[in-house]
Amino acid sequence: MLIAGDIGGTKTELAIFSKEGGPHFPLAQERFHSADYPSLEAIVKDFLTKTKTTVNCACFAIAGPVIDGRVKTTNLPWVMEETGLAQALNLAPHAVHLINDLEAIARSIPVLRPNDIETINVGEEIPKGAIAVIAPGTGLGESFLTWDSSCYIAHSSEGGHADFAPTDDGQIRLLQYMRTKFDHVSFEHVCSGIGIPYIYSYLSEVERMVESPEVHELISKANDASVVIIEHAVGSEHPSKLCCKTIDMFVSILASESGNLALKVLATGGVYMAGGVASNLLPALHGPAFMQSFIRKGRFAELMAKIPIHVIVSMAGLTGAAVSGLESAK
Numbered sequence: 001m002l003i004a005g006d007i008g009g010t011k012t013e014l015a016i017f018s019k020e021g022g023p024h025f026p027l028a029q030e031r032f033h034s035a036d037y038p039s040l041e042a043i044v045k046d047f048l049t050k051t052k053t054t055v056n057c058a059c060f061a062i063a064g065p066v067i068d069g070r071v072k073t074t075n076l077p078w079v080m081e082e083t084g085l086a087q088a089l090n091l092a093p094h095a096v097h098l099i100n101d102l103e104a105i106a107r108s109i110p111v112l113r114p115n116d117i118e119t120i121n122v123g124e125e126i127p128k129g130a131i132a133v134i135a136p137g138t139g140l141g142e143s144f145l146t147w148d149s150s151c152y153i154a155h156s157s158e159g160g161h162a163d164f165a166p167t168d169d170g171q172i173r174l175l176q177y178m179r180t181k182f183d184h185v186s187f188e189h190v191c192s193g194i195g196i197p198y199i200y201s202y203l204s205e206v207e208r209m210v211e212s213p214e215v216h217e218l219i220s221k222a223n224d225a226s227v228v229i230i231e232h233a234v235g236s237e238h239p240s241k242l243c244c245k246t247i248d249m250f251v252s253i254l255a256s257e258s259g260n261l262a263l264k265v266l267a268t269g270g271v272y273m274a275g276g277v278a279s280n281l282l283p284a285l286h287g288p289a290f291m292q293s294f295i296r297k298g299r300f301a302e303l304m305a306k307i308p309i310h311v312i313v314s315m316a317g318l319t320g321a322a323v324s325g326l327e328s329a330k
Helices: 040-051 082-088 101-111 169-179 195-205 213-221 225-231 241-265 276-280 288-295 298-305 316-328
Strands: 002-007 011-017 028-033 057-062 070-072 079-081 096-100 117-121 131-136 140-148 151-156 270-273 309-312
Touching (some): 002 040, 002 316, 011 040, 011 316, 028 040, 057 101, 070 096, 082 096, 096 101, 101 131, 101 140, 101 151, 101 309, 101 316, 117 288, 131 276, 140 241, 169 195, 169 241, 195 225, 225 241, 241 298, 276 309, 288 298
Parallel strands (some): 131 270
Antiparallel strands (some): 002 011, 070 079, 117 309, 131 140, 140 151
C-alpha cells in the first residue's frame, strides 16, 4: 500500500493507493491546511491514524527543489529528508521518495483522462514532442517532459523564479513598483496566488484605480486576497473594475511566460497548465487576450499558434505522486 501526497504552501492532499487500483482510484483521501501543522510527518501520522491504514511505501510531491532526497519547501518553513521521513513513519530506509511538485504534475500527464483537462487551444500536437508544464498556485511552478525511446521523462525546474520580463508599458511600471519591494523580481512574484495581490496593489497605488468600499474591505480582511480578487473579476454579477484589470494583467503575464517556456523546450507536444489559480480562471483563459499574449513572439508567432494548450482540472500533483510511488514499488 502506498501513501502519496501533494504538499503545497496552502494545502496538503494525501491519499492511499494500491497497485490494483492504480493512480486514479485512491482508497482514502483527505485535504489538510498545511500551515496548521508543524511538519509533514505530523500530517501523515494524523491521516494514517484516521484511516487506520498500514502502508509500506510513500511518495510526496513537494513545492521546492529536491536535492539528494532533501527539500526545503518554498512557501512553508519545513525541511524534509527521505531517510528522516522513513524513520518517523516506521518504513524501510528506501521506501520514501520525495519529488518536486511540478515533476509530479508532469508525471501525471501521460495518464490523464479526457475529463481531466480543458482545452484552451487545440493546435496541432506533434506526437512525442516535448511538453511544457506551468502551474500558477500559491507560487509558480514549471517543468517539462521529453520523449525517450518508449516513454515520456519528466524533468523538474525552478523556472518560476526566473526574472520577470515585462512586455508592455503597464508591466514595465509594475516591475518598477515591484523593485521597491524586492531585490529580485521573479515571475512568481507577479504570476501566482502570491502575485495577484501585488498586481492589485500596483494598479491601486500607481495607476490610481479606485475600488468600492465593500470590495476593499473584503480584500483587506481576507486570509487569501487572491481568492477575493478572482471572485470579483470572474463570473461576478457586479464585477470590480480594479479586480478585472488585475486579472487581465495577470492573464497576460501568465500567457507570456507560458509562451516563453514553450519556446525554451520547443513544446510541440503541448502546454499544460495546472494549479488552483489556473482552474479558477478558466473563463479568462478562454478569452482572446490569453492567446494574443501567448503567440506574441515575433517571427515565431505562427509556430506558437499551433501549440496545443490545456488546463488540468483534476488533482494532477497527487496523481503524479501516485504514479511515481507505484512505479518505485514494483
